[in-house]
Amino acid sequence: MTAVGTERRVIRVVVNGVPYEREVEARLLLSDFLRHELGLTGTHVGCEHGVCGACTVLFDGEPVRSCLFLAVQADGHAIETVEGLAPSESELHPLQLAFWEKHGLQCGYCTPGMLMVLKAFLAEHPNPTEEEIREAISGNLCRCTGYQNIVEAALSAAQLMRQS
Amino acid sequence: MPTRIFGEPIKRAEDPRLLTGRGRYTDDIDLPGQLHVAFLRSPLAHARIRSIDVSAAREMPGVVTVWTYADIGPCQRRMPLLIPHPDLTHPYTRYALAKDEVNHVGEPVAMVIAESRYLAEDAVEAIVVEWEELPPVVDIERAVQPGAPLVHEELGTNVAAHYVGIVGDPEGAFSRAAHVFRERLIIERSAGMPIETRAIVAVWNDVEGVLEVWDTTQAPIVIRNALAALFGLAPTQVRVIAPDVGGGFGCKIMVYPEEVLVPYAALTLRRPIKWTEDRLEHFVGTNHERLQIHDAEIAVDAEGRILGIRDRFLHDAGAYTPYGIIVPIITACQLPGPYKVPNYHVEFRAVYSNTVPVSPYRGAGRPHAAFVMERLLDRVADELGLDRAEVRRRNFIQPHEFPYDVGLIFQDGAPTRYDSGNYPGMLDLLLQQMDYDRLVREELPRLRAEGRFVGVGIACYVEGTGIGPYEGATVRVEPTGQVYVATGMPQQGQAHKTVLAQIVAEELQVPVGSVQVFEGDTAHFQFGSGTYASRSAVVCGSAVALAARKVREQGLQLAAEELEVAVEDLVVEDGRVYVRGAPERGFTWAQLAQLANPLRYAYAGDLVVRPRPWTGPTLPPGKQPSLEATEYYSPPHATWASGAVGMLVEVDIETGQLHIRKLWVVHDCGKMINPMVVEGQVHGGIAQGIGGAFYEKLHYDDNGQLLNASFMDFLMPTAMEIPRMEIAHQETPSPLNPLGVKGVGEAGAIPMPAVVAAAVEDALRPFGVRITRMPLDPDQLWRMTHPESS
Ligand code: FES
Numbered sequence: 001m002t003a004v005g006t007e008r009r010v011i012r013v014v015v016n017g018v019p020y021e022r023e024v025e026a027r028l029l030l031s032d033f034l035r036h037e038l039g040l041t042g043t044h045v046g047c048e049h050g051v052c053g054a055c056t057v058l059f060d061g062e063p064v065r066s067c068l069f070l071a072v073q074a075d076g077h078a079i080e081t082v083e084g085l086a087p088s089e090s091e092l093h094p095l096q097l098a099f100w101e102k103h104g105l106q107c108g109y110c111t112p113g114m115l116m117v118l119k120a121f122l123a124e125h126p127n128p129t130e131e132e133i134r135e136a137i138s139g140n141l142c143r144c145t146g147y148q149n150i151v152e153a154a155l156s157a158a159q160l161m162r163q164s
Numbered sequence: 165m166p167t168r169i170f171g172e173p174i175k176r177a178e179d180p181r182l183l184t185g186r187g188r189y190t191d192d193i194d195l196p197g198q199l200h201v202a203f204l205r206s207p208l209a210h211a212r213i214r215s216i217d218v219s220a221a222r223e224m225p226g227v228v229t230v231w232t233y234a235d236i237g238p239c240q241r242r243m244p245l246l247i248p249h250p251d252l253t254h255p256y257t258r259y260a261l262a263k264d265e266v267n268h269v270g271e272p273v274a275m276v277i278a279e280s281r282y283l284a285e286d287a288v289e290a291i292v293v294e295w296e297e298l299p300p301v302v303d304i305e306r307a308v309q310p311g312a313p314l315v316h317e318e319l320g321t322n323v324a325a326h327y328v329g330i331v332g333d334p335e336g337a338f339s340r341a342a343h344v345f346r347e348r349l350i351i352e353r354s355a356g357m358p359i360e361t362r363a364i365v366a367v368w369n370d371v372e373g374v375l376e377v378w379d380t381t382q383a384p385i386v387i388r389n390a391l392a393a394l395f396g397l398a399p400t401q402v403r404v405i406a407p408d409v410g411g412g413f414g415c416k417i418m419v420y421p422e423e424v425l426v427p428y429a430a431l432t433l434r435r436p437i438k439w440t441e442d443r444l445e446h447f448v449g450t451n452h453e454r455l456q457i458h459d460a461e462i463a464v465d466a467e468g469r470i471l472g473i474r475d476r477f478l479h480d481a482g483a484y485t486p487y488g489i490i491v492p493i494i495t496a497c498q499l500p501g502p503y504k505v506p507n508y509h510v511e512f513r514a515v516y517s518n519t520v521p522v523s524p525y526r527g528a529g530r531p532h533a534a535f536v537m538e539r540l541l542d543r544v545a546d547e548l549g550l551d552r553a554e555v556r557r558r559n560f561i562q563p564h565e566f567p568y569d570v571g572l573i574f575q576d577g578a579p580t581r582y583d584s585g586n587y588p589g590m591l592d593l594l595l596q597q598m599d600y601d602r603l604v605r606e607e608l609p610r611l612r613a614e615g616r617f618v619g620v621g622i623a624c625y626v627e628g629t630g631i632g633p634y635e636g637a638t639v640r641v642e643p644t645g646q647v648y649v650a651t652g653m654p655q656q657g658q659a660h661k662t663v664l665a666q667i668v669a670e671e672l673q674v675p676v677g678s679v680q681v682f683e684g685d686t687a688h689f690q691f692g693s694g695t696y697a698s699r700s701a702v703v704c705g706s707a708v709a710l711a712a713r714k715v716r717e718q719g720l721q722l723a724a725e726e727l728e729v730a731v732e733d734l735v736v737e738d739g740r741v742y743v744r745g746a747p748e749r750g751f752t753w754a755q756l757a758q759l760a761n762p763l764r765y766a767y768a769g770d771l772v773v774r775p776r777p778w779t780g781p782t783l784p785p786g787k788q789p790s791l792e793a794t795e796y797y798s799p800p801h802a803t804w805a806s807g808a809v810g811m812l813v814e815v816d817i818e819t820g821q822l823h824i825r826k827l828w829v830v831h832d833c834g835k836m837i838n839p840m841v842v843e844g845q846v847h848g849g850i851a852q853g854i855g856g857a858f859y860e861k862l863h864y865d866d867n868g869q870l871l872n873a874s875f876m877d878f879l880m881p882t883a884m885e886i887p888r889m890e891i892a893h894q895e896t897p898s899p900l901n902p903l904g905v906k907g908v909g910e911a912g913a914i915p916m917p918a919v920v921a922a923a924v925e926d927a928l929r930p931f932g933v934r935i936t937r938m939p940l941d942p943d944q945l946w947r948m949t950h951p952e953s954s
Pocket residue numbers: 044045046047048049050051052053054055056065066067068
């Protein structure tokens with residue numbers, strides 16, 4: 001008996017600017033592919049049913065839940081994960097700086113998802129209100145922070161990014 | 165002047181790694197040759213196992229083995245009872261894999277070990293179990309009726325524990341009371357629900373003969389000790405590491421079946437083994453909390469002063485009692501809160517049901533207690549026509565009355581004795597912050613005149629924090645200048661690496677960045693119990709302070725000898741120890757560490773160790789070659805934090821939606837090590853408390869099926885539901901510990917059901933409703949405001 005989806009396929013994806021070619025099972029989740037095939041464990045998994053947002057990555061620039069995607073669906077696409085957010089080894093992205101400054105994380109488990117969602121959001125809304133930020137992250141659950149400092153961090157990151 | 169580091173909002177040392185995706189959570193660990201585990205869990209709430217057939221599963225592709233109870237060797241012993249109590253007369257713990265009976269949906273029955281998680285899950289599907297269904301016990305009120313079906317037949321009862329606590333003369337108080345009010349108050353089942361589920365990776369390190377385990381636990385030393393005892397290994401042959409952990413909130417402290425089975429598989433199969441819980445498993449396989457049904461009554465005099473309280477409650481223990489009766493004991497002891505209750509009768513029965521076991525979740529019995537107490541006081545105020553704040557003021561324990569004995573034995577076996585506090589000051593600060601008088605006299609009437617259903621609530625609470633038994637820490641100044649700190653407490657986001665470093669940096673006057681904190685790894689520290697009960701800063705922080713002070717003394721002593729001056733003539737500043745008024749005469753901490761350790765140093769730039777004339781052994785007896793100390797701190801009893809919250813809500817009676825318009829918080833956790841971290845803890849607790857007041861309820865049906873076991877159905881608040889919080893601090897130092905600190909981890913969660921109930925009830929006064937059950941939801945609010953339709 002072969003389980004559904006166990007046939008294998010070769011996929012080509014670009015993750016954080018690096019091209020990869022891998023043979024994967026058709027049923028392999030994109031989140032598992034990133035974490036356990038590529039070793040990019042910064043993308044977290046909190047529910048595997050599309051609600052918590054911890055697994056959010058950018059898929060051709062758009063935030064998606066990598067637990068709701070199969071790795072094979074990423075074939076030919078560009079993925080960006082939290083590991084690709086900082087401009088260099090020694091520098092942080094304004095969002096990362098602001099989260100650090102404003103205590104926008106505690107356990108850090110929801111954080112990569114929050115950062116990726118906010119990256120996409122701030123690109124389109126450089127001058128958001130608090131309300132807009134709350135709405136933007138309303139698909140991401142955080143159990144530690146009560147969101148207040150995440151919101152503060154996002155406001156401050158937006159300001160930093162406008163200045164630069 | 166010494167630099168102030170303790171008390172400063174210093175940015176967290178943890179963050180750069182976590183922000184760049186370089187955290188290491190348990191599931192991030194993939195070891196070469198690793199096998200994966202998936203469990204078959206009971207689909208039924210109560211059943212006997214007639215037979216299990218794993219033969220087909222064993223033949224599935226990639227399957228290494230499939231285990232049932234018969235195959236698990238030393239793990240066949242019953243899981244431990246971690247916290248016994250004399251009143252827990254009928255304890256009951258499970259087997260790691262069900263032996264012949266299952267007692268809740270989700271109980272582990274068989275374990276597949278395969279080359280990948282996907283293949284392991286495939287094989288779980290191929291296991292065939294023949295069940296004999298037994299009647300499920302879900303409703304705890306029915307469970308205590310005579311003739312009710314039993315969860316554990318051999319116990320002959322569903323009552324695990326019956327506790328009675330009496331202070332003063334409750335009967336007398338009730339007989340002479342001007343007024344007596346009764347309420348039946350219910351707080352529903354919920355759970356901590358960290359965003360990271362549980363996970364374990366285990367490997368037998370054959371070179372060193374050590375079992376290495378990475379575990380999402382809040383108590384790695386407890387797990388290490390358990391595994392050593394279970395497998396007949398020396399404790400040093402087991403290393404348990406709690407790496408980055410994605411939230412705990414109580415549910416990750418336990419010895420769960422998976423925590424012994426996965427290491428056992430690693431020992432037996434000699435391959436690395438990983439198990440990561442999926443979210444459905446978490447809902448049915450990780451402990452819950454909260455359901456209690458209280459029948460409470462309060463006796464007051466004509467002025468609303470409390471004469472006595474009587475409370476009888478049922479506590480849902482779930483299917484097993486591995487963690488004893490800690491939760492209801494805390495409820496019983498903390499129910500009086502910040503108020504004088506001279507006469508008190510509290511009684512509970514902890515009742516088995518065929519549901520997931522109950523153990524502490526942030527708040528741990530305290531939200532229940534505060535809900536009961538604050539509801540009773542609101543009732544007194546409303547019935548006597550008094551302001552709700554005034555009733556509280558009349559009943560507070562006064563600042564000069566500390567230490568104050570509640571009269572009961574707390575969860576740690578010590579007296580429930582409040583060490584310090586200023587409850588009237590705390591309430592005044594809150595009312596000021598709220599501009600309470602204006603709010604109640606002008607704002608509310610104005611909004612109500614516009615036809616809006618707005619209301620205000622306040623609630624006060626205390627929290628016994630920082631309980632024993634003890635924690636310890638090692639502090640060492642390295643000859644390279646860094647300061648090494650090791651403790652047994654792991655963190656799940658509470659910034660230990662930052663706040664413990666602040667304590668040491670303050671004592672030694674070194675840059676906080678030079679202090680390196682190692683935690684949650686039994687290879688670094690061997691003694692202690694873990695992170696729970698809002699105790700890290702108090703118990704571990706105090707141990708760290710004591711060790712750092714010892715090192716400071718050692719440094720001063722050594723410098724005094726070398727410089728031939730008295731210790732009193734030395735100062736510790738700028739990372740150095742030097743003669744007062746002559747900064748050039750002194751040493752850096754690195755130099756002192758070198759002086760303490762008379763070796764040859766390679767690459768040491770500012771070497772101060774010089775050849776000396778012979779005077780005897782280089783390291784005389786009684787001297788150690790380091791500036792290093794290990795100290796333990798064991799509190800005499802809990803230290804009591806407190807707080808007050810105020811809330812302005814609006815109910816949309818057309819949709820039943822609740823809008824929290826304003827939320828004010830005053831909290832007092834004694835001295836704050838890092839106010840930024842403290843506020844973060846308060847924020848998080850409040851958010852969870854709001855979840856427990858309006859959104860989150862684990863819903864079991866009569867068959868013991870959990871109906872909302874997903875994030876789609878179990879609603880946790882998002883950034884849209886959690887309002888902005890305005891926090892004010894009051895600092896009443898604890899006299900019990902060297903830092904004057906009190907715990908803050910659970911604080912925010914405690915008063916939220918109480919304050920939401922109060923505010924909603926106030927908003928719905930035109931409908932004359934009383935809020936007696938938590939959490940609320942839109943449906944309940946709609947029914948309350950549309951009595952004709954229900
Ligand atoms: S893990 Fe993908 S949304 Fe929760």
